[in-house]
Amino acid sequence: MSAEQQTLFERVGGEQKIEEFIHEFYDRVLADPELKSFFKNTSMDKIRRMQREFFSAALDGPITYSGRPLSHIHHGRGITQNHFALYVGHLLDTLQDQGINEQDVQAIISRINTYVNNITGDIGSAG
Numbered sequence: 001m002s003a004e005q006q007t008l009f010e011r012v013g014g015e016q017k018i019e020e021f022i023h024e025f026y027d028r029v030l031a032d033p034e035l036k037s038f039f040k041n042t043s044m045d046k047i048r049r050m051q052r053e054f055f056s057a058a059l060d061g062p063i064t065y066s067g068r069p070l071s072h073i074h075h076g077r078g079i080t081q082n083h084f085a086l087y088v089g090h091l092l093d094t095l096q097d098q099g100i101n102e103q104d105v106q107a108i109i110s111r112i113n114t115y116v117n118n119i120t121g122d123i124g125s126a127g
């Protein structure tokens with residue numbers, strides 16, 4: 001199969017690679033003074049596990065996300081667009097440091113950016 005025919009999930013290196021980058025990504029999120037307090041009462045093992053599923057599904061992998069809708073999880077926590085931008089910034093740095101090719105990095109970031117309203121609650125409770 002040529003690179004164009006593969007899913008993003010396959011191109012980045014499948015579940016193993018996603019597990020690695022989620023780990024590294026949350027180390028960065030938790031080291032950010034503007035973000036870490038959001039996670040102080042949360043099981044990071046659970047988030048990492050659910051994020052492995054979420055990202056695998058979002059990158060068209062053969063996995064179904066079994067968690068709650070993103071809006072239910074995130075609304076009411078006071079997450080602003082600025083927090084969201086910081087969070088996605090850490091994701092970008094992580095993906096680049098993990099050696100994922102730039103075109104795939106940009107494709108992943110655009111997909112994740114489409115969830116901004118589900119996370120910050122700017123629009124209703126869709127998703």
Ligand code: HEM
Binds near residue numbers: 050084112
């Ligand atoms: C597109 C970006 C994001 C995605 C895809 C995402 C996804 C997720 C997922 C899959 C979970 C676990 C769900 C579960 O336990 O069932 C979760 C939990 C959580 N997320 Fe996010 N998230 C995003 C952005 C953010 C941001 C920007 C913040 C805060 C700055 C945040 C804070 C949290 C917190 C605090 C929890 C734990 C909730 C709890 O303890 O029940 N998330 N997120």
